[in-house]
Amino acid sequence: MTEFKRSIVNIAEICSQKNISDIIISPGSRSAPVTLAFLRHPKLKCRTIVDERSAAFIALGLAQQTERPVGLVCTSGTAGLNYGPAVAEAFYQQIPLLIFTADRPPEWIDQNDGQTLDQREMYGKRCREYFELPVDDFHPDAKWHAERIISAAINKSVWPIPGPVHINVPLREPLYPKSDFNYQSNPKIISHLPTHDVLLKDSWNEIASVWEKSNEILIVAGMHSPSSRLIESLSAIQKTSKALLLCDVTSNLQQAQKVNYYDSFLGTENEEMLKKLVPDLLITFGGPVVSKSLKLFLRKFKPRMHWQLQTHGDCIDTFQSLTQVIQTSADYFFENLLMILETEKTDVGTAHENYSSSWRNMQSKTAPQLHEFLETAPHCELKAMRSVLRRLPPESHLQLGNSSIVRLASFVGLTETSGLRVNSNRGTSGIDGTLSTAVGAALATPKMTTLILGDLAFFYDRNGLWNNYLPPNLRIIIFNNYGGGIFRILAGSRDLPELDHHFEVEHNLSARNSAADHGLNYFFCDSAKSLEEALPLFFSTKDKPAIMEVGFDKRTNAATFFKFKSLMKELK
Template identity: 40%
Template sequence: MKQYSAKRSIQILAHILKQYGIDKVIISPGSRNAPLAIHFSEIDAFQCYSIVDERSAAFVGLGIAKSIRKPVAITCTSGSAATNYYPAVVEAFYHNVPLLILTADRPVDFVDIFDGQTIRQKNLYQQHSYGDFELLEDAEEGADDHNFETVKKAVELCIEKSGPVHINIPLAEPLYNLVDELPFFPRVEPSIRKKNYEMPSTLIADWNISKRILILAGTLAPNPELETQLAQLVKNHTVVVLTETNSNLAHEKFFAHIDRYVTDFSETDYYTYAPDLLITIGQNVVSKRVKQFLRKARPTKHWHIDEHWQPDTYNALTQKIETKPQVFFAQLLKSVNLEPRPFFNLWDVLKDKKDAKHEQFLKKAPYSDFYLFYQLSKHIPENYKIHFSNSSAIRYAQLFDFQKHDVYCNRGTSGIDGCTSTAMGFAMMEDDPTILITGDISFFYDINGLWNRYIPPYTRIVIFNNGEGNIFKIIPGASETNALDEYIATQHNRNAESVAKTFGFDYTKVEEEITLDRVLPNFFKPNPKPKILEVMTAGCNNADVLKQYFSELK
């Protein structure tokens, strides 16, 4: 027999989530949120997942939301549990991933009287959420009407803004009273407004008079419609399209390896290759080199196209276009001149030159992090979806061809803290296999990302273990300080073998090139358990290899 929570606030909450199709709930253990755990787990419409560590749980929810592209609910007990959600909340805020945060709380009059597990939870995420709400306890006057409207508003805001929204839920004891039947609640009438966009005629005029049009794509979810539209724009060499690995856009006439092409730009080059019209789409751009180029180039006009964010990243923003890129380009293509422009050929000559030097370096690249990424780009089967961790991993990925895969990375805040948890949450939802490619520091930081019994056996993790945060030997400045090894790069001699065993992963360690070349093809074969491949590169002078690569591109 089903047993539901007797708390009407929880009954209303679940009813409304069900009406909006929010059916994935990540539950972390606790007593104060027991009514939510009991209630959601008893309703067939919800799929519930138990993740103990709240910091990991929130990132798992974020990964699920990235996969299914709709809101995911996460719920925890009161006190410090709620604060552990914050890293994922910030990532979701800047990356526009819809998380509905349900924090159980002590009654309002318990705050600041030193009762156990009681902090100031109301508005806890105010700086990094799209809305902060609090429900009334059942006994308060007008609680049902207030809670119904509050939850409805919160859910619609989460959907509309595609980002984190917080509902704080004070719950008085008793917490474990149950009922075997649910009351009737009215059907929810959605009131989300549909946004319409009409392109101003001035933009069409600006496009037609521009001689040097450059489109830069940052972080984007896979979008075949947008990819087709941009392909039309480059067909006749009308524009230059620069993409990144996690732009998820592929075409033979796109320029997919920005750092290859702009790495050694001189002051003259900044002018030579500068656009007069810059159009940016997507969110966070990984390449520091392209940011430096465009800030120095100072295009005459800069349009940014995004539903949610309009950042002046290049100190040149002239037009904020608040819509989806595919909506904008659908209208643009009907009206503008698509004649060839010499600007494309200028960039194409540069591309051919740099690509040739890239291929020359690959022939002599030694065993190293660089070599590993080259091999991965050749061996990962096409049906795999790739998650890159932050720091070195996503930067190495920029240099190689991963365009045949859907690619993901937590670039909202670019932190290493939840990369594994996010990838595992994503993997839980996918029929196709997921591979996480991660550095050692990122992996060990988020070990609890593997404390998850829902990880499919076809999941793969590749760790490149260079024994430190090697990124700090790549970026300028850090290597000049005596604090580098111990306090910045944090050198270590750990490996992941015991971690893999603890969490039920098959494990293989590689320490040199011949073994890597032999092991890598077999790594993707079916197996009853998920697999970890750890590639040890601590003695390889990885930073020097990468610096030599960029030096030989000149």
């Protein structure tokens, strides 16, 4: 490595000084200068993951938990394209990633040179911003330019909206240093102090006026990071005012929720009952919501007013009823709203009492019917989900897979485990990368991290286990229905003659060999009894990570699920 690569060495020091500590590297020759700069920095934690797709999702899991940017390094060519699914997920989850793709010098692009493609803006609109470092830095201005780019890229990854940032790094040979090369550096750092959106007094007067005139107020929390401030504010608001809170299964606000099982009981066909649940003011915040029944309910029975709380970004109108965007964070909004309500001490009123009672009556009807149904149901995924969620260790972390998994969790609810943090890749809702994300999440915390996912998601992302960093606090629970079982319950696909071989795609795979290959403890259950007996040992054995595979009959799954949905439809 010659002196002209000094600006590449500076990348590591700038990252370290700007509070980045984790780097995920995929091996390559063209990327060697960047890789060595990170590896030889004393304050950076570097991990090497061969599969770039898995590497990117592991980085996403780390960044999701630490809420700090995580660096990714790969070589030139198609390597960076394999980051694509995780980049898209990070973009929509608003998770900061710093992506360094090594490249050939610009004059060699599209010249039939090896391992080369046009890498400029390769992630398109699913990236907060694209940067390219100068290929040469002989001149002091070029060195200043490179350092400025790295600071700007890191700043952009966290503000105004966190997300992935792509830095393309064209590199000339030689790519490897001389043995006496000095990696110490003292680059220019550009820091950034972000602002926070604060509402003006006139805005608060308008908000208070509308609140006072509204009797049926419904707050819906989508996917959200844990926030004790928000839990405290929302709990107090429900006690002192005329508002109810519905929490998505990924909202991390279950401790503030007063109405459970709404995803189940909103499936009722009793329209007279549903009309009693319609708010005149709807307030939403956070990311996507899982519940299809909630979305259908609010799209059909539209509120008179709908406020969406968001700090930045596009106009989000999930329920087709948006009347106002309030540009601020949920933490700030509800803390200040609570202060106003406590000052004014407004009367809750009879109308709200009736509204609140309607929601709680539906919950009180649903809970015993749901649990009685599951007690007598045969071994099936819905019943198993309730068993697993009940057994999760307190103060632990839960990663939920997509497809049917996150929906099953939403139906049975997270009502019994205290201090549980929940995450799911609901930005794009794909099954790819679920296992790798959980590995990254488990690396970020000493707390027990449990992943529940389907068989296709597990086998699709088996390379998430192909690394030397699997932590002992990782628990993987696979619901194996030997195919894409969700297609057996979807109205459009379940009656197709092509279902078995072209939608569900039956298989006979087991995770047993994967567990053996990677040194994980392995458990297998194929009945409700064996699952209940195995769960305590599964969670209490802490010497190494573990896989629990739970086998199901797909037809029993489907039949039981339809009975459950019929029961909910008949609620009155």
